[in-house]
Amino acid sequence: MSWRETAEIFxxxxxxxxxxxxxxxxxxxxxxxxxxxxxxxxxxxxxxxGHQYFTLVYQIDRxxxxxxxxxxxxxxxxxxxFFRFFGRRRTERLKYICSDMWxxxxxxxxxxxxxxxxxxxxxxxxxxxxxxxxxVRAQEARELKRKGFEVLKRTRWLLLKxxxxxxxxxxxxxxxxxxxxxxxxxCYLMKEDFQRLWDYKAPWRIGSFFQEWxxxxxxxxxEPMRNLARTLERHAEQIFNWFEAKGEIxxxxxxxxNLKVKLTTRRSYGFRDPSTLKYALYHNLGxxxxxxxxxxx
Numbered sequence: 375m376s377w378r379e380t381a382e383i384f385x386x387x388x389x390x391x392x393x394x395x396x397x398x399x400x401x402x403x404x405x406x407x408x409x410x411x412x413x414x415x416x417x418x419x420x421x422x423x424g425h426q427y428f429t430l431v432y433q434i435d436r437x438x439x440x441x442x443x444x445x446x447x448x449x450x451x452x453x454x455x456f457f458r459f460f461g462r463r464r465t466e467r468l469k470y471i472c473s474d475m476w477x478x479x480x481x482x483x484x485x486x487x488x489x490x491x492x493x494x495x496x497x498x499x500x501x502x503x504x505x506x507x508x509x510v511r512a513q514e515a516r517e518l519k520r521k522g523f524e525v526l527k528r529t530r531w532l533l534l535k536x537x538x539x540x541x542x543x544x545x546x547x548x549x550x551x552x553x554x555x556x557x558x559x560x561c562y563l564m565k566e567d568f569q570r571l572w573d574y575k576a577p578w579r580i581g582s583f584f585q586e587w588x589x590x591x592x593x594x595x596x597e598p599m600r601n602l603a604r605t606l607e608r609h610a611e612q613i614f615n616w617f618e619a620k621g622e623i624x625x626x627x628x629x630x631x632n633l634k635v636k637l638t639t640r641r642s643y644g645f646r647d648p649s650t651l652k653y654a655l656y657h658n659l660g661x662x663x664x665x666x667x668x669x670x671x
Contacts, residue, residue: 376641392650399653402662408442408460411435413470413623415495416479418448419635421651428652429479430635431456432659434472434627440661441631444652453482470619472628474498475609493619494612496572497629502605503565504534506598511558525554533562557596564591564599572616580617584610634659 375383377391384391415434418427427448432441443459445452457465468490473479475494483492511533515526532540532548540548552559568587574580584606591603606613638651638658645651656662 392653395657396653398665399656399660399662401665402660403656405663406660408464411442411464412468413472413619414442414468415628415631416453416471416473416483417495417628417632417635418474418476419632419639421639421648426648428648428655429453429456430631430655432631434470434623434631436623439627439631441655441659444655446648448476448478450478450482453479454486457482457486470623472623475502475605491615491619492612493615493623494609495628496616497632499606499613500565500569502602503568506602507533507558507561507565509598510561510596514556514558525551526556526558529558533558537566560594561596561599564594575617577614577617580614584613631659 377395378388381388381391411433413433413435415432417430417432419430420427429445429448429452430441431443431445431453433439443456445455465487466489468487470493471483471487471490472493472495473483475498480492483490508530511526511530515524518524518526529547529551532544532551535544537545537548552562564587571580571583571587574583588603588607591599594600635655638654641654645654
């Protein structure tokens with residue numbers, strides 16, 4: 375429940391609930407165990423309009439997922455503060471670090487934790503595909519509308535959602551859309567084809583398929599896809615690291631944590647003070663120990 379709903383049920387104020395949560399979170403942070411962490415994920419979340427971000431660091435060891443640290447902004451200095459908090463000894467014991475392609479994060483990780491295997495998050499890679507498709511779709515939809523042809527109208531989520539998450543009616547509409555010779559359709563098919571990369575196991579086959587896909591993408595006249603291919607080519611080493619770490623860390627850990635973060639953030643948009651959201655994130659995602667006096671229902 376939200377803190378407001380909790381306050382109403384217990385006949386108290388929102389501020390009383392917040393103070394209780396803050397007390398429990400602060401106690402839990404002081405008494406949590408940080409030894410034995412081998413894999414961390416780094417991400418950012420927009421908590422307010424106007425490019426206001428938090429940097430989030432969480433543990434993603436198989437069988438142990440939790441929020442470790444929250445920092446204001448998403449700069450090099452922000453992530454540098456996490457590594458100072460985490461300490462040199464613990465950092466040297468890290469085996470895997472998963473992140474997106476944000477340049478500030480990449481440079482700090484290379485400087486502070488070059489002994490760990492740096493992996494680009496598969497979820498964020500596919501987000502880049504969705505951004506490219508959406509850009510092509512929006513431009514092509516405007517061109518077709520001027521010609522009186524609106525086949526791309528209300529198709530955004532058909533193209534961006536995973537096919538397995540589509541309803542039967544949406545699958546039928548998508549299949550009909552794919553019969554048209556459009557730039558948007560070509561981009562969608564290229565994205566679906568790229569998904570095959572994650573199923574390969576032999577290193578030579580992974581590299582061969584990746585290069586073959588890049589060559590096809592770079593040969594198109596669709597500039598967003600060409601830009602995406604150049605980005606993937608620059609970060610090929612970190613993409614391949616995903617296969618080396620497969621089985622050691624949970625493949626869906628970062629995506630799963632992202633969904634929980636978005637849910638907590640969405641419920642917290644009314645918070646005036648960013649520090650209040652920090653307590654909410656730790657409370658929901660930190661897996662913190664509880665004070666001995668915590669009431670059990």
